Amino acid sequence: GAVVSQHPSRVICKSGTSVKIECRSLDFQATTMFWYRQFPKQSLMLMATSNEGSKATYEQGVEKDKFLINHASLTLSTLTVTSAHPEDSSFYICSADQGSTDTQYFGPGTRLTVL
Amino acid sequence: EDKVVQSPLSLVVHEGDTVTLNCSYEVTNFRSLLWYKQEKKAPTFLFMLTSSGIEKKSGRLSSILDKKELFSILNITATQTGDSAVYLCGGFGNEKLTFGTGTRLTIIP
Numbered sequence: 001g002a003v004v005s006q007h008p009s010r011v012i013c014k015s016g017t018s019v020k021i022e023c024r025s026l027d028f029q030a031t032t033m034f035w036y037r038q039f040p041k042q043s044l045m046l047m048a049t050s051n052e053g054s055k056a057t058y059e060q061g062v063e064k065d066k067f068l069i070n071h072a073s074l075t076l077s078t079l080t081v082t083s084a085h086p087e088d089s090s091f092y093i094c095s096a097d098q099g100s101t102d103t104q105y106f107g108p109g110t111r112l113t114v115l
Numbered sequence: 116e117d118k119v120v121q122s123p124l125s126l127v128v129h130e131g132d133t134v135t136l137n138c139s140y141e142v143t144n145f146r147s148l149l150w151y152k153q154e155k156k157a158p159t160f161l162f163m164l165t166s167s168g169i170e171k172k173s174g175r176l177s178s179i180l181d182k183k184e185l186f187s188i189l190n191i192t193a194t195q196t197g198d199s200a201v202y203l204c205g206g207f208g209n210e211k212l213t214f215g216t217g218t219r220l221t222i223i224p
Contacts, residue, residue, distance in 0.1 A: 038212070044151070044158050044160065091212070104153070105214075105216070106203075106212070106213075108117075108211045108212060108213060
């Protein structure tokens, strides 16, 4: 089956630093990737939709300048949390759309803790 | 390696029918099992299950977890066309969330 990986799986950083999270589709090409943030009570919030070779589409209320998304290739999308603050601490999950099957495959998530 | 398997992959039923969706899991340091409904983009949270044998209900939807047999079921009674969606099951453990590939449910009017 289709596999999506995320790196790192866990990161702890100091307030004010930037953190980059990678999302890779390992055995298929993903024209579209999605970035989610998991809130308390386990709900997932869609942050942005990333299309290869074009600018990401951000959901309302998500700061574009704070959460930089780059979809550089058909197998890689990155989310950079700039000038991270403790309130950015969360679980970030990506998913990749295989396109032909209209199915999203989820990565295992990245736990970000900002001190 | 953690694994979550959902069955069936796809299900087509008539409006008013009752459906049961299955989810089996192998998750290291298992903490909870999550059910989501996905229609377009962002999945909608349905249930979080942590204890075995306790049924959770929300309207026509209900779910139960069996931690001994490592599976969960999601029941939908008196289905409506608005229930058509992909239903995702995810196992959360050890700071990692593993989803199954989902069950695509289609309700025919």
